[in-house]
Amino acid sequence: MLFLLKKPAFLNFWLAQIFSRLGDAIATTAIIFIIGSNSSDPLIISLVIFAELISTTLFGLFAGLIADRFPKHLIMIYMDIFRIIVTTIIIFNLNSPIILIFLVFLKGIGTTFFYPARTSFIPNVAGEEHVTDAISISQSTYSTVYIIGPIIAGLLLTTTSVLFIFIIDIISYILSIIFILISNSLITTKQTTELNQKIKTTNESLWFALSSGIKTVYRIPTLFFLLIILFPFMFIAGIFDTTYTSILLQIFQVSALDYGNLESIEGLGAIIGAIIGPFLLKKLNPSLLLICTIIAFGILMGCVTPLNLIHRSNLAPIYIWSLIIGIVNSLLNIPINTLFLSITPIPFRGRGISILQTLSTLGIILGLLLGGIAARYFNPIFFTTIAGLTIIIFAIMICFSKKFKELYKISSTPLPLDSNIKSEQEFNA
CATH class of the missing domain: 1.20.1250.20 (MFS general substrate transporter like domains)
Incomplete structure (x- = not known):
């Protein structure tokens, strides 16, 4: 399974996934802490989680369509840029719980569009014959970051300012963009040509x-x-x-x-x-x-x-x-x-x-x-x-x-x- 990490294209894709997911985990944990500290209403905290989930329900189908019609690496890059913009706006609204929840919803939209593009990009960087192993690595990475992200956020909350946490969040998305660009450039020309011949954008x-x-x-x-x-x-x-x-x-x-x-x-x-x-x-x-x-x-x-x-x-x-x-x-x-x-x-x-x-x-x-x-x-x-x-x-x-x-x-x-x-x-x- 780990032999896939020796493939430069997959390795860079894997690193991009780590930083993108880490950005989501750190930001969500920090926002829940901020809202929980400023409000005694548990409903407000639950709305943060709901805001993330509802974005997938509302925009999930459209996100899959976009992933089928446009270059998947560009979709992931644009969604990272979108989340950088949203995170920047969050920095200026840390004392407004309702605005923060809305911004979490917007950030969830970015993640919703990122996910199908990322998943359907896996065969491109791993090869059709290694899809199962690639999914396993992807899932274990997600689970690991799921644990590490909140821990890092918790440590940062006790040692640095909230502003610094969101700056790190922005940096994580920038690193994700860099590794996605490298990963796409490392896909062999033959492989890319074959995919472009078989998957053409239609005028529908x-x-x-x-x-x-x-x-x-x-x-x-x-x-x-x-x-x-x-x-x-x-x-x-x-x-x-x-x-x-x-x-x-x-x-x-x-x-x-x-x-x-x-x-x-x-x-x-x-x-x-x-x-x-x-x-x-x-x-x-x-x-x-x-x-x-x-x-x-x-x-x-x-x-x-x-x-x-x-x-x-x-x-x-x-x-x-x-x-x-x-x-x-x-x-x-x-x-x-x-x-x-x-x-x-x-x-x-x-x-x-x-x-x-x-x-x-x-x-x-x-x-x-x-x-x-x-x-x-x-x-x-x-x-x-x-x-x-x-x-x-x-x-x-x-x-x-x-x-x-x-x-x-x-x-x-x-x-x-x-x-x-x-x-x-x-x-x-």
């Missing part, structure tokens, strides 16, 4: 191209079925995101120190999951790995009931539980992205990834809302256990469906590059 209207992308996903049964699997799961995952915190702090009553440690342990699990993912994919079909991880996630949700009986005498099982949650969460992303990139025709990859991103985020938002309401009126332990059992039953039913057998068959025999390239005219016919 944006609306027609967007609708054709949605129709294409709908007309490919395995892709549409994959979305049917993922949306309910993301909904349940959104519920667990809410009840998880409630259970740890209100039911298990862990200390602030233990809560921070559990968050770090979960992040460590995410890194482990990203590392072992490619090895599991060599042994298991991607669709089977996806179902297994969904079932494992449901089992982990159900584990809150026995953990509730023993947490007062021993916290070790809760630490192990959090570690496995991180592993399973990370493992989920690898087969999902692998299946989407391998099944989706190249001219529609950006739109395919953005549809996945939009529906996943929408499912999480709906789950967060329901989870928040349920945590008020129902026992979080009982509600989480029922939700976990529901997703297990759903996954088992999926395994016996005809569509899953088709997905399993297709993902067992990946298509060669040429057979995966179709023109938009073919799919719209």
Whole structure:
């Protein structure tokens, strides 16, 4: 897997991803701290997270369309520039919570457009035959920065001024731009020429191209079925995101120190999951790995009931539980992205990834809302256990469906590059 880092094009792309994601993580942590310090209303803090998520839901599909029609490296560069501008405006509005939340929303739009361009650019820098390994490295990098970013932000908040933090944020985006430019310049001329010949910008209207992308996903049964699997799961995952915190702090009553440690342990699990993912994919079909991880996630949700009986005498099982949650969460992303990139025709990859991103985020938002309401009126332990059992039953039913057998068959025999390239005219016919 690490052999990809010896490829100059992929190495520079990887470094760009580190700095871009680091900028997001540091800025979001700093903004939450600023707003939390100046307001006693927890709703204001939750609006920061909501502002980031809703931008993906509103603009995700359009972002995928842009990724399919224009050079992906330029999209990433423009979005980094856009986030530099937004961060600069943030510096002058640190005492205005409402304006800050709006600026977080704008920054989220930049990230929304960056993501499908980044994901669909992976085959360009890694090669079609190394997509799975590249996704694994990308995911482990994301998980690592997810842990390190807030830690760096916390250290900076105690040792420097808030202004300096956002200056570092701007510098991280500038470095991302530099490495993206280098990465694109290192892609071989032959590779670039072939891609340009096979993926040509059409004269279609944006609306027609967007609708054709949605129709294409709908007309490919395995892709549409994959979305049917993922949306309910993301909904349940959104519920667990809410009840998880409630259970740890209100039911298990862990200390602030233990809560921070559990968050770090979960992040460590995410890194482990990203590392072992490619090895599991060599042994298991991607669709089977996806179902297994969904079932494992449901089992982990159900584990809150026995953990509730023993947490007062021993916290070790809760630490192990959090570690496995991180592993399973990370493992989920690898087969999902692998299946989407391998099944989706190249001219529609950006739109395919953005549809996945939009529906996943929408499912999480709906789950967060329901989870928040349920945590008020129902026992979080009982509600989480029922939700976990529901997703297990759903996954088992999926395994016996005809569509899953088709997905399993297709993902067992990946298509060669040429057979995966179709023109938009073919799919719209």
